[in-house]
Amino acid sequence: MTRSSPFRRDRRPRPDPAPEPHGTADPAAAGRRAPGVLALALPALVVLAAEPLYLLVDTAVVGNLGTVPLGGLAVGGGLLAWAAALLNFLAYGTTARAARRAGAGDRAGAVAEGVQATWLAVLLGAAVVLLFQVLAGPLTQTLAGGPGEVAEAGEQWLRVAGCGAPLLLVSLAGNGWLRGVQDLRRPVRFVLAGSLLSLVLCPLLVHPAGLGLPGSAVANLVGQSLTAALFVRALLREGADWRFRPAAVRAQLVLGRDLLLRATVLQLAFLVAAGVAARTGQAALGAHQIALQLFLFLALVLDAYAIAAQTLVGHALGAGRPAEARATARRVTLWGLGTGVLVAVVLLAGRDLVVPLFTGDPAVRAQAGLVWWFLAGFQPLAGVVFALDGVLMGAGDVGYLRTVTVGAALVGFLPLSLLSGPLDWGLAGVWTGLTAFIALRLVAVLARVAGDRWLTAPATVGA
Template identity: 85%
Template sequence: MLALAAPALVVLAAEPLYLLVDTAVVGNLGTVALGGLAVGGGLLAWAAALLNFLAYGTTARAARRAGAGDRAGAVAEGVQATWLALALGLAVLLLFQLLAGPLTRLLAGGDGPVAAAGESWLRVASLGAPLLLVSLAGNGWLRGVQELRRPMRYVLVGSSASLVLCPLLVHPVGLGLVGSAVANVAGQALTAALFVRAVLREDVSWRPRLAALRAQLVIGRDLLLRAAVLQVAFLIATGVVARAGTAELGAHQIAVQLFFFLALVLDAYAIAAQTLVGQALGAARPDAARDTARRVTLWGLGTGVVVAGVLLALRPLVLPLFTDDPAVLAQAAVAWWFLAGVQPLAGVVFALDGVLMGAGDVGYLRTVTIGAALVGFVPLSLAAVPLGWGLAGVWTGLTLFIALRLVGVLVRVAGDRWLHAPGTVAA
């Protein structure tokens, strides 16, 4: 498990690590630029997370085929996922080019400098949407065949390029916020090219197969709906915070980017679990799948406790890296307690999400996630401003959301139905 989780951790952490550096670089341009990045980046992250079934769904299907001894079939899942990624990526690009202005104004709470900054960033950064989705598909099939070191190398190449270009383009070159978007696209282009080269080297047909595409969309349907509700909930939270004030929005951007970064770090165990569970069930070994679930729960909990302690200890050192605005720092300190406190719960939730995805039990995950969002996250976020709870109210909603999901996945894994879920059966 650790041999799979370690390279998965690098892959998962690379993009959010770049976003954290990006946030720190842009934060030194001022609160308007930071708010613009929060709005534009939130919209692009929404699209990417909405379509992350290209990675997770492909992993589950490829792992089942690999577990049954059909490597060619596992790679073929990657080919079909790549075609799907290109089609969906072009649709996302067109959407943002047409509606960047209205969407950023809606999220920022009206016309103004923050909305304008977000629009300029989004129009450039969305050019990388097809590239980003192709990389998700590539990650998916390589995880399924337990080859996680190649994705690690590919993502590191692209992220390293972005990390070098971002501060150069933003400050010395003088592109400002747009420089951040250009660096983002350049890194995504390098990574996508490497993933395409990897699948081209395999001895499989590149012909699009409608039956396979439909089968991928079946498992993608539940993951898509789950991700849609999840991302809408986060967009609602960002919109609520934007109406509370610029300082609150800047602080929320810092805290939520750290949350996403740590979520993906903890998700390394989920990737390992998804691959191991999928291959175990593909080989008709349910006992091995259940053993994986037990181990990954302990690893997720232990890592979450460690992460929480590190966050609390390093708060005085980390926050000033993102901004020197006293108002933003004061608001970020409020969110920090919630950010740290939720990590042990999140460690278990994300790990068991991977177990259920590997088993193809995505319908249950969809229901639990939507229920937790509608009962906990969204109502408390919407109530935060009128009741005067501010940023603390939004983050209380996020904490309740994670806690409700924790109860749901623990109950499911304790039973046997997830071991017989049909969601990843090959078409």
């Protein structure tokens, strides 16, 4: 098979767009100019950042109740966030399928993907609610390190907030199909509306209303209800057919299976790394937590390019324009690299200002200073990796991404993290493992995008 660089223009003749098997083609689609990377990335960033920022405020409000409620929020909120992270394929998988249909001029088909993803979200959400109601006690005790006040507080919070799992997943599905049709403005409004409502209710219910920690869970639930209702209303306004179609749901689960396995491996790798850091000492664990949270927050910034890439590539391939998909790969690679370099420079320049914001412990600061070089050093690599992850997701090449992520974790991240304990490498070993994980993925995705197979990856759109 002929190989060509993603950074060189593809001069082959463009094939005609594939005929559309579903729905009615959008006659105006062909004449519209594709939005730029930033036009899609910026609203995606707002949506990605809304939940973490709300959680910061929620943590501050609950923190005034004392150590036990704060620990309960960390335990219960961590379990709910973990479930959402594992099922995030409802957003990314739906984007890939909807973008293919929209790119081929079939907006009705793209909306239909949103309807079936919403059904799937309701079914999976109901399963999560059942799981949390039956196992809330054992799960919170496991995460809290055994029975006690913190576990009880976490169980109390989770039993209330966990009822919002279907709402949370419906919002993920709504984000997915709207990204697919290149409408990222409405998700911003919907997510901000729910988050602002929660922000207003949280302090009122926790303190003046006297509900305490359960008030935080109720505020969370009400905000998610509003956001989910707005996403459902958007589907209703499209005049979509709401019949449940098992074949379409099964096709979505094919993409979801690979993304779910990928997310599971990622979560387990981070848990192992945290366990190794905890055994190194309290100072090392504190520094690891600071650096890891910054890494995850910065990943949101870089992941916005992945969402833009996914949408643009899906549209291009759905319209039968592989050269446009390659051009998108080049653009998002440069944006990811440039942003990664900028983030690295800011981290290095601001280390002495940022670290004291999180801790005043000299031992933790010393450990954080060591980790900081790793955190800053691999940001340019991460910028490219996340951007090209989006390219391959948009192409429906999620099987390859699954294999690469699992392989990089098993070969790089996990071995180096696990060896850090017996070999006394400390945090340097753990973060060397994370750097290797990023580097191995970088090599793999660059090699893939340099070839042609991703352009013909099965997108399972026709189901």
